[in-house]
Amino acid sequence: MARSKALADLGLTARGGREARICGLAVDSRDVREGFLFAALPGQHAHGARFVETALAQGAAAILTDAKGAALIGAVDAALIVAEDPRQSLAGAAALWFGAQPGTMVAVTGTNGKTSVATFARQIWMRLGHAAINIGTTGVEGAWTAPSPHTTPEPITLHRILAEAAQAGITHAAMEASSHGLDQRRLDGVHLKAAGFTNFTQDHLDYHRTFEAYYDAKMGLFDRLLPPDGVAVVNLDDAHGPDVARRAAQRGLATMGVGLSARADLRILARRFDATGQEVRLEWKGAAHQVRLNLVGGFQAQNVALAAGLVIGAGAPARAVFEVLPDLVGVRGRMQLAATRRNGAAIYVDYAHTPDAVATALQALRPHVMGRIVVVFGAGGDRDRTKRPLMGAAAAAHADICFVTDDNPRSEDPAAIRAEILAACPDATEVADRAEAILRGVDALGPGDALLIAGKGHETGQVIGSDVFPFDDVEQASVAVAALDGVI
Ligand SMILES: CC(=O)N[C@H]1[C@@H](OP(=O)(O)OP(=O)(O)OC[C@H]2O[C@@H](n3ccc(=O)[nH]c3=O)[C@H](O)[C@@H]2O)O[C@H](CO)[C@@H](O)[C@@H]1O[C@H](C)C(=O)N[C@@H](C)C(=O)N[C@H](CCC(=O)O)C(=O)O
Ligand SMILES: Nc1ncnc2c1ncn2[C@@H]1O[C@H](COP(=O)(O)OP(=O)(O)OP(=O)(O)O)[C@@H](O)[C@H]1O
Numbered sequence: 001m002a003r004s005k006a007l008a009d010l011g012l013t014a015r016g017g018r019e020a021r022i023c024g025l026a027v028d029s030r031d032v033r034e035g036f037l038f039a040a041l042p043g044q045h046a047h048g049a050r051f052v053e054t055a056l057a058q059g060a061a062a063i064l065t066d067a068k069g070a071a072l073i074g075a076v077d078a079a080l081i082v083a084e085d086p087r088q089s090l091a092g093a094a095a096l097w098f099g100a101q102p103g104t105m106v107a108v109t110g111t112n113g114k115t116s117v118a119t120f121a122r123q124i125w126m127r128l129g130h131a132a133i134n135i136g137t138t139g140v141e142g143a144w145t146a147p148s149p150h151t152t153p154e155p156i157t158l159h160r161i162l163a164e165a166a167q168a169g170i171t172h173a174a175m176e177a178s179s180h181g182l183d184q185r186r187l188d189g190v191h192l193k194a195a196g197f198t199n200f201t202q203d204h205l206d207y208h209r210t211f212e213a214y215y216d217a218k219m220g221l222f223d224r225l226l227p228p229d230g231v232a233v234v235n236l237d238d239a240h241g242p243d244v245a246r247r248a249a250q251r252g253l254a255t256m257g258v259g260l261s262a263r264a265d266l267r268i269l270a271r272r273f274d275a276t277g278q279e280v281r282l283e284w285k286g287a288a289h290q291v292r293l294n295l296v297g298g299f300q301a302q303n304v305a306l307a308a309g310l311v312i313g314a315g316a317p318a319r320a321v322f323e324v325l326p327d328l329v330g331v332r333g334r335m336q337l338a339a340t341r342r343n344g345a346a347i348y349v350d351y352a353h354t355p356d357a358v359a360t361a362l363q364a365l366r367p368h369v370m371g372r373i374v375v376v377f378g379a380g381g382d383r384d385r386t387k388r389p390l391m392g393a394a395a396a397a398h399a400d401i402c403f404v405t406d407d408n409p410r411s412e413d414p415a416a417i418r419a420e421i422l423a424a425c426p427d428a429t430e431v432a433d434r435a436e437a438i439l440r441g442v443d444a445l446g447p448g449d450a451l452l453i454a455g456k457g458h459e460t461g462q463v464i465g466s467d468v469f470p471f472d473d474v475e476q477a478s479v480a481v482a483a484l485d486g487v488i
Helices: 048-057 067-073 086-098 112-127 155-168 179-183 211-225 240-252 297-313 318-327 354-369 389-397 414-422 434-443 473-485
Strands: 025-027 036-037 062-065 079-083 104-107 132-136 139-142 171-176 193-198 231-235 254-259 266-274 278-285 287-293 336-340 344-352 373-377 401-406 450-454 461-464 466-472
Touching: 025 086, 036 048, 036 086, 036 193, 036 450, 048 067, 048 254, 062 067, 062 086, 067 079, 067 171, 079 318, 086 155, 086 266, 104 211, 104 297, 104 318, 112 132, 112 139, 112 171, 112 373, 132 155, 139 401, 139 434, 179 211, 193 297, 211 240, 231 240, 231 297, 240 254, 254 297, 254 461, 266 297, 278 297, 278 318, 287 297, 297 318, 297 354, 336 473, 344 354, 344 473, 354 389, 354 414, 373 389, 373 434, 389 401, 401 450, 434 450, 450 473
Parallel strands: 025 036, 036 062, 062 079, 104 171, 104 193, 132 171, 193 231, 231 254, 254 266, 344 450, 373 401, 373 450
Antiparallel strands: 132 139, 266 278, 278 287, 336 344, 461 466
């Protein structure tokens, strides 16, 4: 027989005290089945209350909504729960419906670095022998895997994932908290031991409208979600870091500052960059720890410090955490070391496909490179044209040798796209075929040089017209090295 729960067991009370046995939860009327609770939520395009009739026709036993929704719905022959914030009530109900979560969980928010930090936290736990996952933009990864449609899944999906993971023996989980997810209370009901803050810059103003609203949404993690015994782990090198730490301390939460800042508890004392990573000196409780990170980019040391802080904040012994940091690997296609030439020159693949990202990636690479930086890049067709010359200018400003090639031309004339890029980097070499451009880029590498293949990152296809041809920058880097240096 299908499982069912009383409304009270889901933390809900219906108008007039009406009872109902609930057999499942749905936020979309099309997902409702016999005996389900349908959450009729206020949306950006419509109010979910408009779909109550469909939900009832499909057998909904209860409707959860707000006052506006209740007014729209009128009288219904179902239990009606009217909540001030129905998204919050839904998340609470989802937590109770699924009823199980991994025992040790942390979440990280910020504009950049969430995926990296969550992945690092999961990798540290796994190296320490725990069954761990991370949940975010790259899905559910680690000792148990599943797809995740959002960076921070809807509460019903999230709590289903957490319960299934717990049943599969997962004890530790690191999750990304997107600003949308926090604003829509998707993480309510998740029992966090620690929460992290990476940084804050402008993004997502289409949704949040103002910078303040975007910041406030992110702060929900510290102002609301982290329980009184939780630890706030904050990157103090970001301009907003001190404010986040202050807000957490005001709530009486334990805070741990991380970063280069002299006030950091987990402090990065020094860094020395080399061709494939960096040597980092960390200080924790008066003791220094020398750590090798096989990761490129100064910000990665901050991401690692934040991940280590979260894992320590959630109860792991610090010394053991520092010992496993040399094993960390970055997110696929993000400054990924794809291959190394026989002469030692390194080849990186990065997802950078905007002018800003191209500039950031090349700048991050610079301190690691004794010689010249070579870049191979293009720009997508049927997408923002204005970025093409800007990408060309960014490459010309920050790389020593540029190859302009194709990157998903789609329905556009690839030569015309390249011409728009080349207008801003006239010294670049134009090579239409991406595989050949990579080969030429690799061939240009002398000892001490590095190549950045930008644009595709983890993608595995080249879109030409409406066809997707298999293409993998990481694979092509190895193919080029093998062709030029012989298989090593
Ligand atoms: C912008 C945004 O976050 N939208 C979320 C919002 O949708 P909405 O307000 O547009 O909904 P709507 O279309 O007005 O419909 C209102 C309600 O009616 C329901 N409905 C609609 C049609 C129907 O036939 N029946 C029905 O019941 C909808 O499920 C919804 O609950 O509420 C829906 C239900 O809770 C969410 O699924 C939806 O997420 C959409 C899918 C989405 O794409 N969100 C993205 C932007 C997002 O959350 N991204 C972040 C990462 C951002 C980043 O860092 O890059 C993430 O965490 O993934
Ligand atoms: N701490 C950081 N500071 C600044 N930039 C960063 C930082 N960490 C990562 N980045 C940059 O942001 C890009 C995205 O990194 P990551 O996927 O970890 O972030 P995210 O917050 O999860 O973003 P998304 O949700 O878009 O995946 C990286 O390729 C890198 O260039």
